Amino acid sequence: MRQRYALRVNGETRETEAEPHESLLDVLRENLRLTGSKKGCNEAECGSCTVLLNGRPVVSCLVLVPDAVGRDIVTIEALAGDGTPHPVQRQMVEQGGVQCGYCTPGMIMSAYALLQENPHPTDEEIRFAISGNICRCTGYGKIVKAVRAAAEEVGRAAS
Amino acid sequence: MRFDYFEPATLEEAGELLREGKGARKPLAGGTDIVIQLRRRVVRTQGLVNLKRIPELWGWAREPGEGLRLGACTPMRDLETAAAVGERFPSITEALRVVGSLQLRNIASVGGNLCNASPSADTAPPLVALGATASVRTPESRLETVPVENFFEGPGASVLGTGGLLLAVEVPEPAPCTGDAFERFTPRSAMDIAIASAAAAVTLDAAGERVAAARIALGAVAPTPVRALRAEEFVLEKELTPDVVARAGRAAMDECQPIDDIRGSAAYRRELVGILVRRVLRQAMERARARSETETV
Amino acid sequence: MSEDTSPETTGAYHWIGKNVTKPDALEKALGATEYVGDMVVPGMLHAKILWAGAPHGVIRNIDTKDAARVPGVAAVLTASDVPGTNRYGLAVPDQRALADDKVRSAGDALALVAAEDEEAAEEAVAKIKVDLEPLRPILTYEDALDPMAPAIHEGGNVFQHTTVRKGDLEKGIEESDVIVENAYHTHRMDHVPMEPEAGLAYVDPSGVLNILVGTQYPYRDRRQIAPALDLAMNKVRVIQAPIGGGFGRKDDITAEIHVGLLALKTRRPVRLVYTREESLIANTKRHPMAMNFRTGARKDGLLTFLDGDIYGDTGAGVSLGAYVIKKAGIHATGPYDVPNIRVDTYTLYTNNLVSGAMRGFGVMQAAVAHESQMDQLAHRLGMSPLEFRIKNCLKPGLASSTGQLMNEGCGIEATLQRIKDYMSAHDLRFNRPHA
Numbered sequence: 060m061r062q063r064y065a066l067r068v069n070g071e072t073r074e075t076e077a078e079p080h081e082s083l084l085d086v087l088r089e090n091l092r093l094t095g096s097k098k099g100c101n102e103a104e105c106g107s108c109t110v111l112l113n114g115r116p117v118v119s120c121l122v123l124v125p126d127a128v129g130r131d132i133v134t135i136e137a138l139a140g141d142g143t144p145h146p147v148q149r150q151m152v153e154q155g156g157v158q159c160g161y162c163t164p165g166m167i168m169s170a171y172a173l174l175q176e177n178p179h180p181t182d183e184e185i186r187f188a189i190s191g192n193i194c195r196c197t198g199y200g201k202i203v204k205a206v207r208a209a210a211e212e213v214g215r216a217a218s
Numbered sequence: 219m220r221f222d223y224f225e226p227a228t229l230e231e232a233g234e235l236l237r238e239g240k241g242a243r244k245p246l247a248g249g250t251d252i253v254i255q256l257r258r259r260v261v262r263t264q265g266l267v268n269l270k271r272i273p274e275l276w277g278w279a280r281e282p283g284e285g286l287r288l289g290a291c292t293p294m295r296d297l298e299t300a301a302a303v304g305e306r307f308p309s310i311t312e313a314l315r316v317v318g319s320l321q322l323r324n325i326a327s328v329g330g331n332l333c334n335a336s337p338s339a340d341t342a343p344p345l346v347a348l349g350a351t352a353s354v355r356t357p358e359s360r361l362e363t364v365p366v367e368n369f370f371e372g373p374g375a376s377v378l379g380t381g382g383l384l385l386a387v388e389v390p391e392p393a394p395c396t397g398d399a400f401e402r403f404t405p406r407s408a409m410d411i412a413i414a415s416a417a418a419a420v421t422l423d424a425a426g427e428r429v430a431a432a433r434i435a436l437g438a439v440a441p442t443p444v445r446a447l448r449a450e451e452f453v454l455e456k457e458l459t460p461d462v463v464a465r466a467g468r469a470a471m472d473e474c475q476p477i478d479d480i481r482g483s484a485a486y487r488r489e490l491v492g493i494l495v496r497r498v499l500r501q502a503m504e505r506a507r508a509r510s511e512t513e514t515v
Numbered sequence: 516m517s518e519d520t521s522p523e524t525t526g527a528y529h530w531i532g533k534n535v536t537k538p539d540a541l542e543k544a545l546g547a548t549e550y551v552g553d554m555v556v557p558g559m560l561h562a563k564i565l566w567a568g569a570p571h572g573v574i575r576n577i578d579t580k581d582a583a584r585v586p587g588v589a590a591v592l593t594a595s596d597v598p599g600t601n602r603y604g605l606a607v608p609d610q611r612a613l614a615d616d617k618v619r620s621a622g623d624a625l626a627l628v629a630a631e632d633e634e635a636a637e638e639a640v641a642k643i644k645v646d647l648e649p650l651r652p653i654l655t656y657e658d659a660l661d662p663m664a665p666a667i668h669e670g671g672n673v674f675q676h677t678t679v680r681k682g683d684l685e686k687g688i689e690e691s692d693v694i695v696e697n698a699y700h701t702h703r704m705d706h707v708p709m710e711p712e713a714g715l716a717y718v719d720p721s722g723v724l725n726i727l728v729g730t731q732y733p734y735r736d737r738r739q740i741a742p743a744l745d746l747a748m749n750k751v752r753v754i755q756a757p758i759g760g761g762f763g764r765k766d767d768i769t770a771e772i773h774v775g776l777l778a779l780k781t782r783r784p785v786r787l788v789y790t791r792e793e794s795l796i797a798n799t800k801r802h803p804m805a806m807n808f809r810t811g812a813r814k815d816g817l818l819t820f821l822d823g824d825i826y827g828d829t830g831a832g833v834s835l836g837a838y839v840i841k842k843a844g845i846h847a848t849g850p851y852d853v854p855n856i857r858v859d860t861y862t863l864y865t866n867n868l869v870s871g872a873m874r875g876f877g878v879m880q881a882a883v884a885h886e887s888q889m890d891q892l893a894h895r896l897g898m899s900p901l902e903f904r905i906k907n908c909l910k911p912g913l914a915s916s917t918g919q920l921m922n923e924g925c926g927i928e929a930t931l932q933r934i935k936d937y938m939s940a941h942d943l944r945f946n947r948p949h950a
Contacts, residue, residue, distance in 0.1 A: 159708070161759030
């Protein structure tokens, strides 16, 4: 049965109607038109749909929309909300971590979540943090480099 | 995949909703198995009863000397990142780290991993090896305690049947000089499902030499996670020399009952069991030794 | 090693060796790029496909009556609704937009639905009834080569036979001190681009059919779409949308004709987005190949001959298979000088999924065979696998299997030498002992 849900997305409360079996991903993309989160597999295999739920990265394709009620949802659209790209976004561009771009938003959300929790990750920690995000273009090397560069940039800005 | 959706606030309410459903409603924890099964239409349901808003099913507690208690709906990632868990029960952390992706483990629960009752469930072998028990609420609202080892009844089937609920898992405090380890084999090092897995918990004697107690559990090589009883018996009161470890591995190979499927042949799985059992025994022994040194200091 | 003074590192080039950011990278990193599956236009319908799901059979009937009655359904189409040839294909038009006489692979589309939302379209697809008379499926190389097997297309199941001949094979065999002979099989592989296939079509006020699609080749798409739908070439406009990975598979027609047909019939915009499962069961894959290779060498380490057969499974359509498999034959020697060669390739129709272009285009499959042969020959000769390759690799002045003279741009020897230098500088050895 269709129901009204109030979701806290990127700091705003957004009201929408959906069936309880719909995924957070579909509601973000179709109802709220936040299409930065991608649908690559719809089965938690690819990580393209990664968003933050109460600060933690999750695959939004497996979160049923009622389960997201009352929690803070952050999508890729919020990272440059003030018009300035986040260092992870900028470094992904500068280090060549973006090719076809389809995995990129999910990859960036995983990397962003990592840096929130661990501002000085080792390469191994970076690889572990993005191991649930599949990229078929880059071979991951440049993505790891980009996350490392972003961590250094955030570190410099903080010091 | 249309269905009714319920969000009970108490266990009683949840039990009532499931009873009313007469088997046509299913409990929902993390949802990372059932949502996919519903989408693929391999499972059908008239309703999902979301257990995640029931406070008793959430969280974990670890008191030194008193083991570990974890609520069935606790996200895997909570335990995975808990130093207090990793220090005393490294096999649990090792198993959690390889389930799906980090983004999945922020949703998926340990209880759900057990209730899904896949023979390859990664959290099962360490819990079986550590002698964990499951607190279960029967459809008749009785509370029961079941060893995790006896929790599984076949692929996708557990003692819960329809209408039963897993409330919590309790891992007893290991005896002194005990070490544990988990290993699995997957072709890909991330985002894959075990072709075979093994866990061991080994208690050494006071001298830190001979095996005083051992439990070995295997995953993905039988209809349920199983213990390798003959291998356990073989290592008892022996020093874990390379020869003893190798023979224990062979004993486990002989007693498992793997099948051929898309992930691997029975023969390949059997080979893996030999290798994995050797590795987890060695690792568990080293950890037991390290622990016996710190405990005697 | 001497200091690297190549122009790449000294900065003498304008672009090479510099970090150049892609112009579209920032909008992708912001999540602002709209792929076809992200696009919505007013009045847009959602499409779903009924896939055959069975490899081979005669279509007796497709009953769409119940499907058409599902609320929200705007159109249910089968092959008889296709106004044009209904055929497409990169080498030859042997693929059907919608299966007509027969099902030739499980990835054949049988019917299309357009509806107000995806759920209605899915429900309608589930209500289409198909009456299929099963035929013996041709699934293996042996089946395809069996002259008694039913022909998948008119003209038999061997689509193409190519040959490479050089020198005198008998002489090469006689001169050989060691000969290794092996059979190699490579598997079918999906490209798995992160973006599943998608298309969005609409007819504009001037009557032009516009198709937005993440394609590798908009003009060649148009040349296939127009005849299939009986449109003049200037009545079809293919618009290149951002492409979320292709790796060869989006060289072929994917969603184009299906969304185009639905837009023509409904006169409304129609969007089709594959699920990952659909992407795996439909469209092209990497060719599985079976390769029987016999290769010889002399005691002094020089290659003497290659005698080989390559069988490529192109599935139920050629796509670019004839070129891919021919190329595997041309590259069967790898980058090595082989004086005497006999290689035959066979492009075989089967009822498996269509195989087409994928990164490497046949060369990868051949490499599995020729590099394994090189390792085994080196081992038998007691030579380092690296030295054996340096000795035999193509050098300026030598010719390839098909007679192409190596003059400029033959870098294999320098590459192998760099590996040798690196290994000795880092004290690296091969796992397998030799000599």
